[in-house]
Amino acid sequence: MANPKSRHTRCRRDRRRANWKGRIPSLIKCPECGEFKLPHRACTSCGMYNDRKVIEVIEKTEI
Numbered sequence: 001m002a003n004p005k006s007r008h009t010r011c012r013r014d015r016r017r018a019n020w021k022g023r024i025p026s027l028i029k030c031p032e033c034g035e036f037k038l039p040h041r042a043c044t045s046c047g048m049y050n051d052r053k054v055i056e057v058i059e060k061t062e063i
């Protein structure tokens with residue numbers, strides 16, 4: 001079976017574990033309304049994706 005030849009050092013192990021956090025979620029500007037949105041997602045404020053409306057956006061109401 002495939003086995004590691006030798007174990008990694010503490011330094012190498014800890015360097016690997018130190019890297020799992022700290023990813024900033026990338027945001028892009030919506031071309032329709034200029035609002036920040038997640039890439040490859042429909043815009044949450046106007047419901048547009050690829051120049052067409054894909055979801056109906058319910059206006060936020062103050063409660």
Ligand SMILES: [Zn+2]
Nearest residue numbers: 030033043046
């Ligand atoms: Zn938008």
